[in-house]
Amino acid sequence: MTNPQPDSGAPDSAEDSPLGDGDLAALLERLLAEADRTQKELAEASGIKYPTLNAWMNRTRGTSRINPDHLRKMAQVLRRWGAQVTPREVFEAAGRVVPGPTDEEREARLLRIYRALPARQQRSLIGIAEDMAAAIRIS
Template identity: 30%
Template sequence: MEHEGQPTAGEDLAQLIKRLKDTYKVNESEIARAIGAAPATVNSWVHRTRGGTKGPRTSLLEKLHTAFPKFSREEIFAAASRQTPGNLSSAEEDELRELFAELTAEQQKLTKIQMKAWIASNSQ
């Protein structure tokens, strides 16, 4: 039998939120406040009513890990059916910004389209 607070294989975001609530003794409103989201957003995760195919924003999943660090980025993203994004240092961000600035307007447009497609493919 699984121990309370332990991840289960195939856990979805609703199940992870339940474990998070049990582990940290918080409610959905407190989770929402901690990550800067509307309570309705967290409620939609819990009740699996989030519309669209995108799922939770990456920034909210990152904030969920920051606010509740007993839960790894990997398990949070997996529960949201997303691949965990790579870490990017400030220097790498600067380099990417500089490289992007060297592209023509058309190349920038195409690069953004390609990046959005890659991001969409990160849903498992």
């Protein structure tokens, strides 16, 4: 499943290559073999509980709710181990839209705006953000 990505304004060619595997389990299996590493090593290096990673690998747990930071961290660890993979490939294999790059300045600005709002509007903003995230998961 490939979803068009909004232009974040910051090109990241490391995230722009095509997906070669059918799902996250297949991709991780190939990459772990390529890096000559184990699931346990990947779980430990990525900060993911081994039973959770193992459930993704055995396809007994869905991938639609994986924390995006975990997907990015797995890609980062695998690349450090010499595997040829991009964050885009990992996100797409998990059936997820690749989020824009993290920008601390934008996050801080959003937090300042949120903190300046009355409680009712804070709840509304959270609801809007949740609706946006749900729409991305559905598409």
